[in-house]
Amino acid sequence: MTQFFRSIATYVALAIGAAGVIIVLFVFNLPPFHGSVETTNDAYVRGQVTLISPQLAGYVVDVPRKDYQTVKTGDLIAQIDDRIYVQKLAQAKAALAKEEAALANSEQARKSNEAKIVSAKAAIESANASLTAARTTYERTQALLERNISTQSESEKNRAALDQAQAALHQAEAAELVAEQDLNTTIVSRRSLEAAVDSARAAVALAEIDLQNTRITAPQDGTLGEISARIGQYVSVGTQIASLVPERIWVVANFKETQLAGMQAGQAVTFTVDALGHQTLKGRIERFAPATGSEFSVIKSDNATGNFTKIAQRIPVRIAIDPDQPLKDRLVPGMSVVARIDLAQPQPAEAVAAR
Known part of the structure; x- marks a missing residue:
């Protein structure tokens, strides 16, 4: 009887182990569950954040704008004593x-x-x-x-x-x-x-x-970040007093080099944003980075060693966000994104025209 229960426990353990392996293979999109959809969670919303600084020194006499306020080109952000x-x-x-x-x-x-x-x-x-x-x-x-x-x-x-x-x-x-x-x-x-x-x-x-x-104005339309300038503060040339986030944003998804086969500019992309309750937005591949992310690092890795271990590199892919989406206005640079690309989709018109 005891041996019978031991056999059942063994089978249960094996079944649980097999189920765990199957779940891991399915979650990470590995064979035999590997399909045509390539996914990465190493993706973020990006934008051209502009740091605003004065070109001359002086005392700040007016700061008419507030943190996170929307501004237009030429709007006064701070005034230096003139x-x-x-x-x-x-x-x-x-x-x-x-x-x-x-x-x-x-x-x-x-x-x-x-x-x-x-x-x-x-x-x-x-x-x-x-x-x-x-x-x-x-x-x-x-x-x-x-x-x-x-x-x-x-x-x-x-x-x-x-x-x-x-x-x-x-x-x-x-x-x-x-x-x-x-x-x-x-x-x-x-x-x-x-x-x-x-x-x-x-x-x-x-x-x-x-x-x-002496009039520090917005160089383009956008939204201000935190304004560090204060009335009466002495600022010198290059002192950062504010930052401006323009309206134009995009997504940069860092795919592994093993995922890039079949990806082309113009392909449709779906992505979810953690901050928006994982709701789905749409975009298209705009272009690929000219090198892997490691090539742009300050300290380059030296692979000419005897204990070399091959690691799949990641290549940044720039994704343009489709217009006229209700959630697009809520996207801000820095948000975490999960991007998905179905490689089985029809080839985009850009790729066909390039042939």
């Missing part, structure tokens, strides 16, 4: 006005030098006329002197007048040369003044940018 930057902008504008006035004076000097050149040319023409008249008078006197009609003193007087007329002509020509050199100097210095004006304009633009940067 009194210093307002004065810097005014100073830069004053310097620009000064350089523009110097440039305007240079233009006036150019016009004045051009007028001097015209006056010098007129003086040359007048000197030429005076020289011609003096030469004619001197030659006439010489002719009369040879005929003893004029006196020697008259001839010497006309000769002196001729010499004076020649000197006046040389003086007028020199004055024209000086006026031309003054014009060249003005033109050359104008380039330096124009560069100074451009530099002053750039300083004004930089001052305006600094003034604008």
